Amino acid sequence: MDFSLVPLPAFSDNYIWLLAAGAVAVVVDPGDAVPVRLALREQRLRLAAVLVTHHHPDHMGGAQALAEEHACPVYGPARERIDAVSVPLREGAAPELPGFGVFRVLDIPGHTAGHIAYGGHGIIFCGDTLFSAGCGRLFEGTAAEMCRSLAKLAALPDATAVCCGHEYTLANLKFAREVEPDNREVREYMEECAARRARGEPTLPSRLGRERRVNPFLRCDEPAVRDAARRRLGREPEDAVEVFAAIRAWKDAFS
Secondary structure, three states: OOOEEEEEEEOOOEEEEEEEEOOEEEEEOOOOHHHHHHHHHHHOOEEEEEEOOOOOHHHHOOHHHHHHHHOOOEEEEOOOOOOOOOEEEOOOOOOEEOOOEEOEEEEOOOOOOOOEEEEEOOEEEEEOOEEOOEEOOOOOOOHHHHHHHHHHHHOOOOOOEEEEOEOOHHHHHHHHHHHOOOOHHHHHHHHHHHHHHHOOOOOOOEEHHHHHHHOHHHOOOOHHHHHHHHHHHOOOOOOHHHHHHHHHHHHHOOO
Protein backbone atom coordinates (compact mmCIF):
# COMPACT_ATOMS: atom_id res chain seq x y z
CA MET A 1 0.00 0.00 0.00
CA ASP A 2 1.58 3.28 -1.14
CA PHE A 3 0.75 6.23 1.10
CA SER A 4 2.55 8.82 3.19
CA LEU A 5 2.35 9.07 6.97
CA VAL A 6 2.93 12.45 8.65
CA PRO A 7 2.53 13.58 12.29
CA LEU A 8 0.87 17.01 12.45
CA PRO A 9 1.82 18.87 15.66
CA ALA A 10 -1.09 20.17 17.74
CA PHE A 11 -1.38 21.92 21.11
CA SER A 12 1.84 21.66 23.14
CA ASP A 13 2.80 18.04 22.46
CA ASN A 14 0.03 16.20 20.55
CA TYR A 15 0.34 14.61 17.15
CA ILE A 16 -2.52 14.21 14.69
CA TRP A 17 -1.62 11.49 12.19
CA LEU A 18 -2.23 12.24 8.51
CA LEU A 19 -2.25 9.49 5.89
CA ALA A 20 -2.28 10.60 2.27
CA ALA A 21 -2.61 8.54 -0.90
CA GLY A 22 -2.94 10.48 -4.13
CA ALA A 23 -5.49 13.20 -3.43
CA VAL A 24 -7.17 11.33 -0.55
CA ALA A 25 -6.43 11.67 3.17
CA VAL A 26 -7.37 10.10 6.49
CA VAL A 27 -6.58 11.65 9.87
CA VAL A 28 -6.23 9.99 13.26
CA ASP A 29 -7.10 11.70 16.56
CA PRO A 30 -7.72 15.28 15.38
CA GLY A 31 -7.97 17.12 18.68
CA ASP A 32 -7.77 20.36 16.72
CA ALA A 33 -9.22 20.85 13.25
CA VAL A 34 -6.91 23.75 12.33
CA PRO A 35 -3.67 21.81 11.61
CA VAL A 36 -5.68 19.34 9.54
CA ARG A 37 -7.32 22.07 7.48
CA LEU A 38 -3.94 23.65 6.78
CA ALA A 39 -2.37 20.35 5.72
CA LEU A 40 -5.30 19.43 3.49
CA ARG A 41 -5.21 22.84 1.82
CA GLU A 42 -1.43 22.85 1.33
CA GLN A 43 -1.36 19.33 -0.09
CA ARG A 44 -4.66 19.63 -2.00
CA LEU A 45 -6.14 16.60 -0.27
CA ARG A 46 -9.72 15.44 0.20
CA LEU A 47 -10.51 14.06 3.65
CA ALA A 48 -12.13 10.62 3.33
CA ALA A 49 -12.35 9.57 6.99
CA VAL A 50 -11.50 10.46 10.58
CA LEU A 51 -10.30 7.83 13.08
CA VAL A 52 -10.56 8.41 16.84
CA THR A 53 -8.94 6.20 19.50
CA HIS A 54 -10.60 7.54 22.66
CA HIS A 55 -12.80 10.28 24.06
CA HIS A 56 -10.29 12.79 25.47
CA PRO A 57 -10.79 16.21 23.84
CA ASP A 58 -7.19 16.54 22.68
CA HIS A 59 -7.82 13.49 20.47
CA MET A 60 -11.31 14.14 19.14
CA GLY A 61 -12.07 17.85 19.61
CA GLY A 62 -11.84 18.63 15.89
CA ALA A 63 -13.55 15.50 14.59
CA GLN A 64 -17.09 16.84 14.34
CA ALA A 65 -16.11 19.99 12.46
CA LEU A 66 -13.94 18.06 10.00
CA ALA A 67 -16.67 15.49 9.38
CA GLU A 68 -19.20 18.21 8.64
CA GLU A 69 -16.84 20.14 6.39
CA HIS A 70 -15.87 17.07 4.34
CA ALA A 71 -19.02 14.92 4.64
CA CYS A 72 -16.90 11.99 5.80
CA PRO A 73 -17.40 9.27 8.43
CA VAL A 74 -15.84 9.33 11.89
CA TYR A 75 -14.74 5.94 13.22
CA GLY A 76 -14.32 5.53 16.96
CA PRO A 77 -14.71 3.31 20.03
CA ALA A 78 -18.12 1.75 20.54
CA ARG A 79 -17.61 1.64 24.31
CA GLU A 80 -17.19 5.40 24.68
CA ARG A 81 -19.65 8.19 24.08
CA ILE A 82 -18.28 10.49 21.38
CA ASP A 83 -20.96 12.48 19.60
CA ALA A 84 -18.87 12.87 16.45
CA VAL A 85 -18.51 9.11 15.91
CA SER A 86 -20.74 7.81 13.12
CA VAL A 87 -19.16 4.34 12.85
CA PRO A 88 -18.65 2.76 16.31
CA LEU A 89 -16.08 -0.04 16.40
CA ARG A 90 -15.02 -2.91 18.65
CA GLU A 91 -12.16 -5.39 18.53
CA GLY A 92 -12.38 -7.56 15.45
CA ALA A 93 -13.84 -4.84 13.24
CA ALA A 94 -11.89 -4.26 10.04
CA PRO A 95 -13.00 -1.03 8.37
CA GLU A 96 -11.80 -0.53 4.82
CA LEU A 97 -10.72 3.06 4.29
CA PRO A 98 -10.94 4.41 0.72
CA GLY A 99 -7.44 4.48 -0.74
CA PHE A 100 -5.85 2.88 2.34
CA GLY A 101 -7.25 -0.62 2.62
CA VAL A 102 -8.23 -2.42 5.79
CA PHE A 103 -7.25 -1.40 9.32
CA ARG A 104 -8.10 -3.84 12.11
CA VAL A 105 -9.39 -2.71 15.49
CA LEU A 106 -8.01 -3.77 18.87
CA ASP A 107 -9.66 -3.05 22.21
CA ILE A 108 -6.92 -1.63 24.45
CA PRO A 109 -8.57 -0.31 27.66
CA GLY A 110 -6.56 1.10 30.55
CA HIS A 111 -5.99 4.76 29.79
CA THR A 112 -9.74 5.03 29.14
CA ALA A 113 -12.39 2.34 29.46
CA GLY A 114 -13.10 1.96 25.75
CA HIS A 115 -9.80 2.93 24.12
CA ILE A 116 -9.16 1.26 20.75
CA ALA A 117 -6.23 1.01 18.33
CA TYR A 118 -6.13 0.73 14.54
CA GLY A 119 -3.57 -1.57 12.96
CA GLY A 120 -2.67 -2.27 9.37
CA HIS A 121 0.03 -2.03 6.72
CA GLY A 122 2.80 -2.19 9.32
CA ILE A 123 1.34 0.65 11.43
CA ILE A 124 -0.45 0.79 14.78
CA PHE A 125 -2.33 3.94 15.83
CA CYS A 126 -2.40 3.45 19.58
CA GLY A 127 -3.49 6.84 20.94
CA ASP A 128 -2.48 7.22 24.59
CA THR A 129 -2.05 3.55 25.49
CA LEU A 130 1.50 2.92 24.28
CA PHE A 131 3.99 5.78 23.97
CA SER A 132 7.57 5.52 22.83
CA ALA A 133 9.40 4.38 25.99
CA GLY A 134 6.23 4.79 28.05
CA CYS A 135 2.50 4.22 28.41
CA GLY A 136 -0.60 6.21 29.31
CA ARG A 137 -1.85 6.98 32.78
CA LEU A 138 -4.59 4.78 34.22
CA PHE A 139 -7.45 7.25 34.20
CA GLU A 140 -10.31 4.76 33.84
CA GLY A 141 -8.80 1.28 33.81
CA THR A 142 -6.81 -1.04 36.03
CA ALA A 143 -3.19 -2.12 35.93
CA ALA A 144 -4.29 -5.58 34.82
CA GLU A 145 -6.31 -4.14 31.93
CA MET A 146 -3.41 -1.97 30.80
CA CYS A 147 -1.01 -4.90 30.98
CA ARG A 148 -3.29 -6.95 28.75
CA SER A 149 -3.64 -4.05 26.32
CA LEU A 150 0.12 -3.50 26.15
CA ALA A 151 0.63 -7.22 25.62
CA LYS A 152 -1.65 -7.09 22.56
CA LEU A 153 0.43 -4.29 21.11
CA ALA A 154 3.74 -5.90 22.05
CA ALA A 155 2.72 -9.04 20.12
CA LEU A 156 2.79 -7.15 16.82
CA PRO A 157 5.81 -7.54 14.49
CA ASP A 158 9.09 -5.80 15.33
CA ALA A 159 8.88 -3.49 12.32
CA THR A 160 5.45 -2.11 13.28
CA ALA A 161 5.45 1.70 13.28
CA VAL A 162 4.16 2.92 16.65
CA CYS A 163 2.06 6.03 16.01
CA CYS A 164 1.02 7.37 19.38
CA GLY A 165 -0.59 10.63 20.38
CA HIS A 166 2.12 12.65 22.13
CA GLU A 167 5.75 13.73 21.89
CA TYR A 168 6.72 12.33 25.29
CA THR A 169 9.71 10.27 24.21
CA LEU A 170 12.58 12.11 25.88
CA ALA A 171 10.74 12.47 29.19
CA ASN A 172 9.83 8.78 29.05
CA LEU A 173 13.43 7.80 28.34
CA LYS A 174 14.65 9.75 31.37
CA PHE A 175 12.35 7.61 33.47
CA ALA A 176 13.34 4.41 31.65
CA ARG A 177 16.96 5.23 32.49
CA GLU A 178 16.04 5.40 36.18
CA VAL A 179 14.31 2.03 35.99
CA GLU A 180 17.10 0.35 34.02
CA PRO A 181 20.31 2.39 34.43
CA ASP A 182 22.38 -0.35 32.78
CA ASN A 183 20.23 -0.60 29.65
CA ARG A 184 22.55 0.56 26.86
CA GLU A 185 19.71 0.70 24.32
CA VAL A 186 17.92 3.28 26.47
CA ARG A 187 21.00 5.51 26.51
CA GLU A 188 21.55 5.18 22.77
CA TYR A 189 17.90 5.86 21.97
CA MET A 190 17.93 8.92 24.24
CA GLU A 191 20.91 10.36 22.35
CA GLU A 192 19.21 9.71 19.03
CA CYS A 193 15.93 11.29 20.11
CA ALA A 194 17.66 14.31 21.67
CA ALA A 195 19.39 14.94 18.33
CA ARG A 196 16.08 14.69 16.48
CA ARG A 197 14.36 17.14 18.80
CA ALA A 198 17.32 19.56 18.52
CA ARG A 199 16.70 19.54 14.76
CA GLY A 200 13.00 20.19 15.31
CA GLU A 201 12.05 16.67 14.16
CA PRO A 202 9.54 14.30 15.78
CA THR A 203 10.80 11.18 17.52
CA LEU A 204 7.79 9.30 16.14
CA PRO A 205 6.89 6.87 14.80
CA SER A 206 9.07 4.47 16.74
CA ARG A 207 9.34 0.75 16.00
CA LEU A 208 7.86 -1.94 18.18
CA GLY A 209 11.02 -4.02 18.24
CA ARG A 210 12.87 -1.13 19.82
CA GLU A 211 10.03 -0.47 22.24
CA ARG A 212 10.38 -3.99 23.59
CA ARG A 213 14.04 -3.22 24.31
CA VAL A 214 13.67 0.21 25.92
CA ASN A 215 10.12 0.60 27.24
CA PRO A 216 9.93 -0.45 30.92
CA PHE A 217 6.17 -0.99 30.67
CA LEU A 218 6.74 -3.70 28.06
CA ARG A 219 9.53 -5.23 30.15
CA CYS A 220 7.79 -6.13 33.42
CA ASP A 221 9.10 -9.71 33.23
CA GLU A 222 12.71 -8.51 32.87
CA PRO A 223 14.82 -9.03 36.03
CA ALA A 224 16.08 -5.43 36.10
CA VAL A 225 12.55 -4.00 35.91
CA ARG A 226 11.29 -6.45 38.50
CA ASP A 227 14.17 -5.46 40.79
CA ALA A 228 13.27 -1.79 40.36
CA ALA A 229 9.66 -2.56 41.35
CA ARG A 230 10.85 -4.58 44.35
CA ARG A 231 12.87 -1.61 45.59
CA ARG A 232 9.84 0.66 45.23
CA LEU A 233 7.52 -1.77 47.00
CA GLY A 234 9.98 -2.85 49.68
CA ARG A 235 9.12 -6.48 48.96
CA GLU A 236 9.00 -8.97 46.13
CA PRO A 237 6.18 -8.19 43.64
CA GLU A 238 3.64 -10.97 43.20
CA ASP A 239 3.53 -10.91 39.42
CA ALA A 240 4.10 -8.81 36.30
CA VAL A 241 0.90 -6.84 36.93
CA GLU A 242 2.19 -5.73 40.33
CA VAL A 243 5.53 -4.85 38.74
CA PHE A 244 3.66 -2.74 36.20
CA ALA A 245 1.54 -1.05 38.89
CA ALA A 246 4.61 -0.15 40.94
CA ILE A 247 6.47 1.25 37.94
CA ARG A 248 3.39 3.18 36.74
CA ALA A 249 2.87 4.73 40.19
CA TRP A 250 6.56 5.71 40.24
CA LYS A 251 6.24 7.30 36.81
CA ASP A 252 3.15 9.27 37.91
CA ALA A 253 5.28 11.04 40.53
CA PHE A 254 8.49 11.25 38.48
CA SER A 255 9.90 14.60 37.33
